[in-house]
Each structure stands twice: as C-alpha cells, then as structure tokens.
Amino acid sequence: MSLNIxxxxxxxxxxxxxxxxxxxxxxDIKYETYGHLSDKKDNAVLICHALSGNHHAAGRYKGEEKxxxxxxxxxxxxxxxxxxxxxxxxxxxxxxxxxxxxxxINDKTGEYFGSKFPIVTVSDWVNSQKSLLNHLNIPFWRxxxxxxxxxMQSLQWSLEYPELIKNCIIIAAAPKLTAQNIAFNEVxxxxxxxxxxxxxxxxxxxxxxxxxxLSLARMLGHITYLSDDSMKKKFGRDLQQPNLKFNYEVExxxxxxxxxxxxxxxxNFDANTYLLMTKSLDYxxxxxxxxxxxxxxLSKTTCKFLVISFTSDWRFPPHRSKEIVxxxxxxxKPVSYAEINSSGxxxxxxxxxxxxxxTMDNFIKRLR
Amino acid sequence: xxxxxxxxLIISWIEKDSRVLDLGCGDGSxxxxxxxxxxxxxxxxxNNIKQINKSIENEINVLNFDLNDGLGExxxxxxxxxxxxxxxxxxxxxxxLLNEMLRIGKEVIVSFPNMGHWTSRMQLFFxxxxxxxxxxxxxxxxxxxxxxxxxxDFIIFCGDNGFTIKEKSITSRNFIDSYMISLxxxxxxxxxxxxxx
Numbered sequence: 001m002s003l004n005i006x007x008x009x010x011x012x013x014x015x016x017x018x019x020x021x022x023x024x025x026x027x028d029i030k031y032e033t034y035g036h037l038s039d040k041k042d043n044a045v046l047i048c049h050a051l052s053g054n055h056h057a058a059g060r061y062k063g064e065e066k067x068x069x070x071x072x073x074x075x076x077x078x079x080x081x082x083x084x085x086x087x088x089x090x091x092x093x094x095x096x097x098x099x100x101x102x103x104x105i106n107d108k109t110g111e112y113f114g115s116k117f118p119i120v121t122v123s124d125w126v127n128s129q130k131s132l133l134n135h136l137n138i139p140f141w142r143x144x145x146x147x148x149x150x151x152m153q154s155l156q157w158s159l160e161y162p163e164l165i166k167n168c169i170i171i172a173a174a175p176k177l178t179a180q181n182i183a184f185n186e187v188x189x190x191x192x193x194x195x196x197x198x199x200x201x202x203x204x205x206x207x208x209x210x211x212x213x214l215s216l217a218r219m220l221g222h223i224t225y226l227s228d229d230s231m232k233k234k235f236g237r238d239l240q241q242p243n244l245k246f247n248y249e250v251e252x253x254x255x256x257x258x259x260x261x262x263x264x265x266x267x268n269f270d271a272n273t274y275l276l277m278t279k280s281l282d283y284x285x286x287x288x289x290x291x292x293x294x295x296x297x298l299s300k301t302t303c304k305f306l307v308i309s310f311t312s313d314w315r316f317p318p319h320r321s322k323e324i325v326x327x328x329x330x331x332x333k334p335v336s337y338a339e340i341n342s343s344g345x346x347x348x349x350x351x352x353x354x355x356x357x358x359t360m361d362n363f364i365k366r367l368r
Numbered sequence: 369x370x371x372x373x374x375x376x377l378i379i380s381w382i383e384k385d386s387r388v389l390d391l392g393c394g395d396g397s398x399x400x401x402x403x404x405x406x407x408x409x410x411x412x413x414x415n416n417i418k419q420i421n422k423s424i425e426n427e428i429n430v431l432n433f434d435l436n437d438g439l440g441e442x443x444x445x446x447x448x449x450x451x452x453x454x455x456x457x458x459x460x461x462x463x464x465l466l467n468e469m470l471r472i473g474k475e476v477i478v479s480f481p482n483m484g485h486w487t488s489r490m491q492l493f494f495x496x497x498x499x500x501x502x503x504x505x506x507x508x509x510x511x512x513x514x515x516x517x518x519x520x521d522f523i524i525f526c527g528d529n530g531f532t533i534k535e536k537s538i539t540s541r542n543f544i545d546s547y548m549i550s551l552x553x554x555x556x557x558x559x560x561x562x563x564x565x
Contacts, residue, residue: 306424325431326441329411338420339432355417362424 030098115201392455
C-alpha cells in the first residue's frame, strides 16, 4: 500500500493553560498523517518529535530531495507499519514549521510573537497533542512513540493521560537532564542570545536573523549527538587540502562538516524555537514535579512500555534510560528494555540498525 | 516442541498467579509457558539482544540487563520466585547473585547442567578431553561457561553460604540414567534443579 501522506493544520480553539501560568486562547497544530484510520478508530499512533524535528516524519514531498526525518522507520512494511497503523506526527506547539510558535504573527497584536511567545513544557505539548486527538476524533492512541525529547513526551503521555494510551515507546531518553546536559543547552542558548541580530528575541520585527548564533548552537548540539567513535570513523583528522594552511579557515573535514550542518540548519529553523525547545528539555523532571503522586498516576495506566537505549549515546546513555525502567519496575508496570549496540551516538535512534529495527518491529507487530 | 525437563519441574513448583523473575530468560519460553499455564506476571532478564527480541516476539516483558551487574533495579521481596535456569555457569560471582536473588524473591529456583554426569567424567577420564555434552555443547575455548559445577559441589556451596535447600530434583533424558538416578544422582543426573530459601 502507499504511505498515504497528508499534511494538515488543526485550529485548536480550546484555551490552553501553560505550565508557566500563561494562556493561549487558540493555536494551530500542523501535523502529518500516514496510513488509514481503521473503522473502529483503534489503530492510531502518535509520533513525538525531538528538538529539531517537525511534523514531516516520513515520505517525500514532490520536488523535495530529502524524505521525512524518520522515513526509515515509518512506512508500508516498515516497523511503524502504515499498512496497519494510522500514524500522526504533529509539529510541537512553539515549533517553527507551521504550528503556532515564536515565528508566527500574534492575531491579537498583528505582530510576530518573537520574545512574547511563552515558554512551553513537555506537559504543555502533551496537553496540546491531547487536543489534537480530540480534533481528529480518535478515542485513544494505540501507541505513543518518541526518541530523545520525543521519548520524554511519550513518558509524559503515560503519566498524564493513562486512559488514552495503550502502549508507550521511549527511545534514547532520560527522566530528566543532568547538569552536563543543561550546561550544553545553556551554551547553545548563549550562542543565540549573544548574537546582536537576536534583538532580544524580536529579530523578525527588526528584519534581522541571528544566523551566527543559531548555527553555533547547532554545531555544538551536533557534537553531542554524535559519538567520538563515529566522528573518528567518518572524519578522522582528514584535511580538505593536502597541506596545512596555517590560518583559521576551514582545514579539517570535521570543521567543514560542522559549519555545513550549522548553515543548513539556519535555513529552516527558528532561533527562538531552539531556545524554547532546550528550555523545555531542561525543565523536564516528572519524578520531582509529581513527587509521591507519580505512583498514583502510574497505578492508573495499563499501558505497556518499551524503553530503548544505545551504547554510544553519551547525551542520554543507557543508565539514564534505565532510570525510566526502574521507575516502571518500582510500580510493577509491564516494561521491556533493549540496549542496542551502536556507534551512532545519540542520533543512533534515527539510524538504521538491524537489532533496533527488529526490537521495534517485534513490539509494534504485537500492539494490543 | 518438547519442554525442557527443568522447565517442566520449575513450572510444577511455581504457584498460580505469582510474580516471577527469570534470570537468563533466553527467548522467554519459560515465562511464556508460565503465563499460559500458571497465569504468572513478571519479567525476564537477558543480556543478548537477539534473545531480547525473541522474548518480545513471545510477548514477554524482558529487560536487557547484565546479571553480573547485580539486581539493584529491584526492591526487596518484589517477586514470589526468582528463577535461574541453566545460567549459573555463566555468572561471574554466583554467591553474590544468589544473595541478590534471595533479597528480591521469596523463593529462589536454580537449575544447572551437572558436570558430574558420567558422560562428562568418561570424556575426561578416557579421552583426556574437556567434556562436550548435549547440555554443555561448547568446546573449552569458546564456552561462555566459567563456573561449571557438579550436584555435590552445589550442595556444598549452599551449605557454606547458608542457603537452605527446600527441595531438589535431579533429572536425565536417558532411560537407563533415569532408572539409576536415585542410586547415584551425581553420576546419572544430567540436570539438577533446586528450590532455595
């Protein structure tokens, strides 16, 4: 069967009260769907994207060279099999690919949101995704799936709406960030905010663009997504020219690669969204936020969990994913945990890997 | 498929609706049988991703942990039974693991291939070679088995460490062996299973 890719925008008119206490009266959620919703409406799967992701998870638009960010995983006959499942992938609130975010015009003022856009949290995203579920008139998610920041949203779903989620897949994630994780995020934010063209967040109004800062932030982030091993294998100390130039231009392949990644990123991402996403990562800590209440919340879920980590991931290494597993074990929840051998670093969750795909395929084929 | 002898025995020892942790669960067959026959809940643990994937295929909750790292993920007395079926020979520190099993389980069940079986003894005695048997199919240089023992060794090990043997059962696949087992268990038994408290 075909992927049956559809790109839509849902106008949500329910007011959303955000974790910060601020409110949005209405907002847009841009989303993509693949496959077909069954007559019983019991085969819907939610895909939650990570920091730099968006709603375009699979397939290829006409004229586009690159396919969606998880095209190897989602599609006909793939682990997230669109022949059987109806897959929904929204762009998160505060994103910059069509959902309401800092780069949108505020209807009330007629100006760009910019610095005025409120910080949203993982919990806020889950609440907005719940509104999308209602909008689509789907009674529940057969499964919620996400990697990295997306995995945090999957976990949050199982806590916040236990009755609306039957299965939960949490990949390359952690129940909270460490000081080191936050430190990297802070350097990324500083890179953006120290760029004079950031204009306190209102660069669109000023017709400017903090490209230098955003590209630096992305370069830094990118290093943390790869592993030392994979960088060694891919670039080593290879030079672009045969001889050293004794100046500060690009010489090593890795320099060229990082600059390329930075520049490419700037062309389709918004600096304020980057700030917001990193902040949302930093704030995530449901075990602390809910305290003792978390046991009561988990007691309500009949959801089956799958947690996956990757050996070379040093951003959220296996022992961090195991913290999630332990929380679930402590509460007698049905959980499976797979640790995948990979040299791909944190980004391994986006890469093809025989064992990883088999884990996903075996679990998803047996969703109940 | 024929059910492994030690599995049949372990299944008979486990009560209905109990909570079971199966260490070195392989493809999850034991837990699957226990789920169907005894309506148990629980988890399997294995450190091989291929086995993890087979367990998921068998719809078993399975955890990709290394038993040599201990069982710190589990709370005291959180299981009715903790099972170690024919995996003890691969464990770095069996004493430490058994203590951990007793901490988190009300009862511990251990089964292992008997190194004292006559086929092993004959190979070493007559051929002068390290035994390779149906229960222990690996040659010395490729075996994952670092702590093989005989039934007598295991009984002494339990005594030395204060593990109380509640029940034991020695089985064999061979008809003549089964006939002689009660006479000389450590010579004719190929697999031994113990219930420990």
